[in-house]
Structure formats: C-alpha cells, structure tokens
Amino acid sequence: MLKNIFLLRGKNLADLEKLNIFNYPSSFLIIEDKDLIRKIIYEHDHGELIQKYRHQLMNKPQNSLHSSKITPYVIDEPIHQKIENKNILTTCLNGKIIIGLLFEGKDNPYDYKDYFMEMLHDYLNNEANLLIKTELEIENLLISLFIGIRRYTDEVIEENTPEAYSFGEELYIKVFLFGIDDVGKSSFVRRVKEGLYDDDYFMPSREFKIDYIKEEEGLLAFWDMPGQLTFRTRWLFDQQDSNIYVYMIDMSNNQRFKEAKTELWNFLREFHKDKVPILILGNKVDKMVKLEDSQKRETLLEIIEDEMGELFGFSNIKNRKWKFLLTSVKKNYNIDKAIQSIFELV
Ligand SMILES: Nc1nc2c(ncn2[C@@H]2O[C@H](COP(=O)(O)OP(=O)(O)OP(=O)(O)O)[C@@H](O)[C@H]2O)c(=O)[nH]1
Ligand SMILES: [Mg+2]
Numbered sequence: 001m002l003k004n005i006f007l008l009r010g011k012n013l014a015d016l017e018k019l020n021i022f023n024y025p026s027s028f029l030i031i032e033d034k035d036l037i038r039k040i041i042y043e044h045d046h047g048e049l050i051q052k053y054r055h056q057l058m059n060k061p062q063n064s065l066h067s068s069k070i071t072p073y074v075i076d077e078p079i080h081q082k083i084e085n086k087n088i089l090t091t092c093l094n095g096k097i098i099i100g101l102l103f104e105g106k107d108n109p110y111d112y113k114d115y116f117m118e119m120l121h122d123y124l125n126n127e128a129n130l131l132i133k134t135e136l137e138i139e140n141l142l143i144s145l146f147i148g149i150r151r152y153t154d155e156v157i158e159e160n161t162p163e164a165y166s167f168g169e170e171l172y173i174k175v176f177l178f179g180i181d182d183v184g185k186s187s188f189v190r191r192v193k194e195g196l197y198d199d200d201y202f203m204p205s206r207e208f209k210i211d212y213i214k215e216e217e218g219l220l221a222f223w224d225m226p227g228q229l230t231f232r233t234r235w236l237f238d239q240q241d242s243n244i245y246v247y248m249i250d251m252s253n254n255q256r257f258k259e260a261k262t263e264l265w266n267f268l269r270e271f272h273k274d275k276v277p278i279l280i281l282g283n284k285v286d287k288m289v290k291l292e293d294s295q296k297r298e299t300l301l302e303i304i305e306d307e308m309g310e311l312f313g314f315s316n317i318k319n320r321k322w323k324f325l326l327t328s329v330k331k332n333y334n335i336d337k338a339i340q341s342i343f344e345l346v
Contacts, residue, residue, distance in 0.1 A: 002112070004028040004102040005146045007138060013041050013096065022135075024142040028102055036083055040100060043079050044092040072125040078116055080109045089113065091120070097132060101149065115152050119145055140208070147240045171218030173346055176239045178267070179248035180260050181227035184283040187329045188248065189213075189224050192339060197330055204228060208238055217343045232263065236270060243346050245278040246338075249312075251304065251326065252287035261312050268317065277321035277345035281338060282308055286328035301326055321345050 006029045010019040016037060021029055029037065076092040089109035090100040101116065103109050123141060124132070131137045177185050181204055189211050191197050205226035213220045223242070225235055239245065247267075249260045268278075282304070285291070289300045305326060309315065314324055323341050327334040 001104050001107065002101055002146065002149045003104060005142050005149075006100045006102070007132075007142060008037065008041070008098040008100075009096065009132070009138075011096070013045065013092075013098065022138050022142060024139070024146050029100075036086070039083050040081065040088070040090055040098060043081055043090065044076060044098060073120075075117065075120050075124070078109075078113050080113075089116065091116070093120075093124070093132075099145070112149060112152065116145075116149065119148050136210070140210070144237065148237050151237055151240065173218055173220050173243045173342065174241055175220050175222045175244050175246055175342060176225070176235075176242035177222055177246045177248065178225040178235050178239075179227055180232075180250075180256060180263055181229075182253075183227065183248045183250040183260075184329045185224050185227065185248050188281070188283070188327075188335070188338075189222050191329045191332065191335055192222075197332070199330070206231070208234065215339060215343070220339075220342065235267060239267075239271070242276055244342055245276055246281060246342070247278060248281045248283050249308075250284050251282040251308070252284045257311060264312065272319065275320050277323075278317065279338065279341050279345055280312075280314065280322065280324045282324065282326045283329060285326045285333065286331045291328060291331045291333050 004026060005024050007022040008019055008029075009022075013019070016031075016034055019031065019037070021031055021037075023029055031037075073093045074095075078089050078091040081088050081090065085105065087103045087105050087107060087109060088100050089103065089112060090098055092098050099120070101109065101112065103112075123144060132141055177189065179185055186203065186205055186209075187197060187201065189209075190201070193211055193213050205224060207226060209224045211222045211224060213222060223238060225231070225238065245267075247264055249264075250256065264280075285301070285304070288304060289297055291297060305324065309324060314322065323345060325334055325338055325341060327338055329335065
C-alpha cells in the first residue's frame, strides 16, 4: 500500500541547498536527508537533466490538445529504487521536478507504474491540467495522486468513516461540495468565506479548490468540486476521507433535475456502505420565491421542499444522516443554517 508521496523541486535539482520538498500525508523526506535525496536524484540524472528535457520537448509531436496554452510535461518512465530499505518509485518531470511514491516493503511498485504515469498525464497534460507552481497547487496534486493511487489498490477504500478528527483542540471537517455545473457551489463558498456575491461572478470551476473556513465549532475544509460533465469522475476519487458530503442542486432549472438526480444517486450507490452524512442544498430558490415576502414565503417553500423531496427520492437515502435545505446564495438565505447543519450532521 502507498504510504507517502513526495515532490522535489528546484531550478537545478543537483543544488540541494535550493531544493523545495513537499510531502503528503507525513513528512517522510526532509532536507536533512541529503544522502537519500542525492541517491533519488542521481537515478534520474545523467549529468544533463535539463538538456535531456530540452531535447525531448523539441522532438515532441504537437497534438491539438496541447496546441495553445498548455506545454505538456515530459514525464520520465518511473524508476524503482530500494534505498536503505525504503521502497520507492520515482519519476522526473521536465528534468526539474521529482515525484516519488513510498510503498510498504512487501509491495511491488511496478504494479503501480502504469497507473502512476496515467494519472500524471491526466492531471498535468490534459485540459484539466493541475499546475505545479504554488504551494496550494502542489498540495492539490499530491493529495489527488495519493488518493488516486490508494484507491487503485482498493485497500483503503472499503468504507469511509465520517468521524472528524482534530488538530490539537480544533475540529477539522472535510466538506465535499459537489453537484452538476452552474448550481452555485463556488458562489456558496465565496459567500461563506468572504460574504460576497455577484451575479456575474461566473467562473465554471476547472479543478477542485480547497477553501478553509474557520467557524467557532471548528475548521471546515471545503472541497469545491467542478461540476461539468468531464470532471465528474473526479468526484469518486476526491470524496475520500470526507466527513460530510454537500450536494447542491439548482432549484430553478427543472430542465436539469433528471441529470442532477442521476448524478446524486450514482454517487450514493457507489458509496452505499459508508456512513458519511449528506446535506443537500436546493439553491437559487430566490428565482422561484420572493424571499422578501415572508408571509407567502413559508408556505411556498414548504411546497417546494416536499415536491423536491419526492422528485429526488431523498427518503430512500439509507444508512446515513441526511438533510435537505433550500438556499439562496444570492439573497443569503439559509446560508448560516447550511453551515450549522454541517456541524449538526457531523
Ligand atoms: N439567482 C441566483 N443565482 C445564483 C445563486 N448562486 C449562484 N448563482 C449564479 O449561478 C452561476 C453559477 O455559479 P457557480 O458558483 O460558478 O456554480 P458552480 O456550481 O460552482 O459551477 P461549476 O464550477 O461549473 O461546477 C453564477 O452566475 C452565480 O452568480 C443563487 O442563489 N441565486
Ligand atoms: Mg465552481
């Protein structure tokens, strides 16, 4: 089973003094491990890492996907190394970045080689390309790879447990926010985090983004997932270790109810054994009900809630706690209540 993942980055990899090291989930490789680091790098180096990369890049056929903005990474064939009983598989990107996987002693890293390559290509050289520039981007990449490879082994995935864990005193909750595109997920996070909302703040997400929101009861790590069709397979990978799922639906768009329902149930069926609670948010309710008019509002909202419950079949959700809440990110309606519900369900 994969134990750890690390990334070494530097203008010149041989310059150990200027090397940046990232690890996930624990600090396996640290800058003091000079010997180990040198050995790892040496395997990928034949004295001319950069030259080799230039050469490969120049000979790379240009395919249409990579044509405009994205310069594809040159990803070396992974190399297995056993250094001081450490069982690792490493690859080198563009001669400047090394990504390594640390396995348990009994594992055969070659079992993971193809999958590792495939994931790197998917993440770095396709349209959903994750970048490896900022610290957050590197963290995202490492977490995604880690989860993906762990999942591939099918060993850790059996069932998710919803218990939140603590950092010191503080409760830490991973909130997995998903739903089809254009329902208001990113707007929701922005509303909660910054108190802001704009109608024309329209930026379909292309990769997941983690936003930390500190509440009195604990720290919420919102994994805001992209909802467009091509990105939905990612949900299955990235949901791992969630303490709560938050599924958002656009109440005002009945043309897409069927699609939203199918996606919700595909997901729940996939994870039917786990006990992770789910909060379902029926957003954009401002488009259906005049929220300012408090008299009519309550009756209308109740009717909508019942109808939606029936349509989506929420009462068939078994094994886990769930709650359905109508919201409007735009009018700041039930947003506090949604946050409160997260803590109640977890
Ligand atoms: N009327 C109304 N519009 C909203 C509300 N919430 C979000 N929107 C609008 O809906 C559009 C899509 O919002 P996003 O937050 O980008 O949607 P998303 O779910 O993150 O979409 P993807 O990232 O593509 O999955 C934006 O134009 C928002 O301004 C709401 O409560 N009411
Ligand atoms: Mg979004």
